[in-house]
């Protein structure tokens with residue numbers, strides 16, 4: 001955003017290991033060298049087991065609302081905004097469709113020039129459990145976007161816990177981070193998904209909680225893909241030129257495409273944070289009277305990655321040994337939060353009301 005002074009922060013320009021492809025991660029997760037073997041042998045996504053498994057359109061959402069019963073010594077719900085309740089977002093297929101829908105909304109509010117560069121870019125879902133999102137180019141120089149199963153699990157966990165804490169005054173986000181993040185930095189087999197038992201059983205079915213969780217999920221995904229889209233239309237990947245788009249790489253090939261060596265390009269990463277935040281805010285405003293996306297999504301996501309970094313040794317020398325790839329390769333995400341907040345403040349001053 002031109003009115004915001006460039007901030008001397010982070011970028012990761014990720015170069016292929018001697019290959020023609022290039023991939024830019026959100027510096028969320030990261031993309032140090034990864035092999036296709038890893039991708040092809042990764043566990044297939046499993047339906048989450050952490051909530052009542054209710055397919056869309058089935059009770060409890062469309063049944064009688066299950067308001068939580070007041071419990072002795074339980075915090076009482078905080079007042080919530082009077083917005084229509086959204087259907088629960090349950091399962092990988094529904095989450096993937098949600099990401100596609102958000103991506104379309106983001107593209108719709110870009111400038112005509114930027115729309116021409118990125119419209120039709122295929123979005124590939126990578127079944128690996130590493131928490132990451134990417135903007136990249138395949139071997140033919142065709143742009144793509146990708147999201148891993150890991151990032152969907154992480155954003156779902158953030159959304160479920162933050163919604164619960166917001167409504168009921170609980171500390172489930174802290175409990176989730178304390179339970180999961182130390183494992184995540186110790187083992188590349190650990191998953192970011194929300195374990196059973198973090199959300200109190202009596203609060204699980206609450207429809208306001210499900211609805212708020214979906215709003216938060218969308219907010220975080222909007223920032224994530226606002227950032228990744230920006231890598232393409234700002235020219236960081238170098239392959240989004242308004243050409244006819246392909247159908248996107250087969251997920252089984254992503255491992256090879258993501259075999260990259262990261263280098264930092266602070267200006268580019270800050271530019272993608274700024275442009276991605278503005279894109280999410282513009283798309284959020286266009287959603288009125290629905291829930292508007294804000295800088296909350298970016299702040300939540302970057303806070304989550306800052307916590308992972310802390311769990312892995314705070315970015316100090318020990319983190320160089322950490323199996324979580326981005327801890328070896330990117331600077332502290334906490335320092336990116338002020339970018340997002342500054343951009344949002346400026347945007348709000350220019351878009352009152």
Ligand SMILES: [Zn+2]
Pocket residue numbers: 012024025026027227231269272
């Ligand atoms: Zn990035």
